[in-house]
Structure formats: structure tokens, C-alpha cells
Amino acid sequence: MSDKNFASVIEGVVRERFSGSVIDLVDVRPDEDSDGDRIFRVTVVFDGANGAGIDPGKVPGLVRLIRSSLEGEAADRFPLVRFISRHDAVKLKLASA
Numbered sequence: 001m002s003d004k005n006f007a008s009v010i011e012g013v014v015r016e017r018f019s020g021s022v023i024d025l026v027d028v029r030p031d032e033d034s035d036g037d038r039i040f041r042v043t044v045v046f047d048g049a050n051g052a053g054i055d056p057g058k059v060p061g062l063v064r065l066i067r068s069s070l071e072g073e074a075a076d077r078f079p080l081v082r083f084i085s086r087h088d089a090v091k092l093k094l095a096s097a
Contacts, residue, residue, distance in 0.1 A: 006030075006040070006074040013066050014044055014081075021054050022047035024086055030077065040079040042066075048085030059083075 011026040025045040033039050046054050066079045084092070 009069050010066055013069050017058055038077045040077050042079050042081040044083045045089045054083055
């Protein structure tokens with residue numbers, strides 16, 4: 001599974017799971033954790049304005065859905081998922097500049 005392919009698969013799973021939410025971005029990056037294990041860092045940026053956001057009842061099980069959708073070497077990586085509002089994502093970009 002190529003880099004673009006696994007990112008596309010993970011993004012599709014996230015967007016389908018949270019189809020009732022406005023998702024701005026699903027950023028997927030292969031990485032290693034502090035123990036040297038291969039992981040995916042998945043950042044989901046959503047619209048959190050005016051009470052909109054992510055349904056917290058849909059968060060449990062997301063990692064299982066992602067892992068069951070991956071094939072080959074990508075299936076051995078554990079996805080670490082974080083959710084961040086659009087507003088906070090903009091603040092973080094400004095702080096890192």
C-alpha cells in the first residue's frame with residue numbers, strides 16, 4: 001500500500017465515520033513512537049464554531065475501523081488520532097510560525 005493510498009484510506013474512514021460533521025482536513029503522517037514502533041499520526045481538523053464539532057459517541061471504535069481498512073505493512077502501524085478545532089488549528093499555525 002503506497003503512502004498516498006494509506007492516507008486516502010484513513011481519510012475515507014474518518015470522513016465516513018463523522019459524515020455529520022464538517023471535517024476540514026485529515027492529515028496522515030507515518031512516524032515512529034518513542035519506543036520505535038511504526039505508527040500513523042492522524043490529525044482531524046473540524047469546524048468547532050457555534051457548537052458544531054465531532055460526535056464524541058463516534059470516537060470509540062475509530063482506531064479499530066482504521067486498522068481493519070488497512071492492508072500490508074500499513075496494517076502493522078497503529079493510528080494515533082487527535083482532533084482539533086479549526087479555530088485551534090489556526091492558533092497553532094500562528095504560534096509555530
